Amino acid sequence: MKILVIEDDRSLFNEIKERLLQWSYEVYGIEDFSNVMEEYSSIQPELIIIDIQLPKFDGFHWCRMIRSTSSVPIIFLSSRDHPTDMVMSMQLGADDYIQKPFHFDVLIAKIQAILRRVYNYNNDQVQIKTWAGATIDFEKSMVSTNEASIELTKNEAFILKELLEKKNNIVTREELIHRLWDDERFISDNTLTVNVNRLRKKLDEIGLGEYIETKVGQGYLAKEGTE
Incomplete structure (x- = not known):
């Protein structure tokens, strides 16, 4: 399955990508943060991981844009310790919210649980x-x-x-x-x-x-x- 990681911290992105590749996911990043929707449409991922603080527009903006056309699962990442961020994420239709710093085992478990629930891939095998x-x-x-x-x-x-x-x-x-x-x-x-x-x-x-x-x-x- 394809996972799009919308994260401008290249070090964190590379670490997330490395971990996800170990689980045989296809991992994509964003090259131009002013054209997130174009890249999203081109990739058509099965799941999105998105940071709240991004260049140009924040993650909430892109979540709204994506939700206007798709119900693809979305997991928010945030380094900010504001309860309102989590509330906003859920209101915008996010499937989960993870605060940085996080343990990668937790991220993997959440991804697998969401994919299993949304796509029911265990039963489809x-x-x-x-x-x-x-x-x-x-x-x-x-x-x-x-x-x-x-x-x-x-x-x-x-x-x-x-x-x-x-x-x-x-x-x-x-x-x-x-x-x-x-x-x-x-x-x-x-x-x-x-x-x-x-x-x-x-x-x-x-x-x-x-x-x-x-x-x-x-x-x-x-x-x-x-x-």
Whole structure:
């Protein structure tokens, strides 16, 4: 999904962009703060992060302009400690408000919660997938081959889905924990290890355990297998 960050502090923008790219979002900034609407229309983002204090016109102005044509989710950022700013943001139709300085984990969690609520992307994802000669029914949490089937727990199925969405690429332990947490499945580092080991053991039963690799100190990787 595309996220437009309307922030004139280049250092903060670059840090936000770096963090969001780690979560596979497309991130765009504004080159000309007098032509925000033109750039917004060109990008057509799924979510906007906007600072209140900007050159030319403030974030409230651009929020009004955007809301006149779109209901795209908007998160306000502000370094000002004025309750009226939050009230104004909500009145203008913002979806959330974050005061600087903020923790990036909080920003990521808010972005994911808003996108999940607005676009319902978890429910829209394909529920049937083929991998390594097996058929995976994520709705039923079942993995089947011609010879046998196994049933996964919801956490195991969620982890497998995350790994398969980035086949042949390492998914870090931190990313898995964040995604499980954001999906309201509260999980610790030790619990993640238990779930992954249990997932691999179940996959071993149908000859697929070798396709999940542990990358020590990094995370986990699902190999391509035979489609």
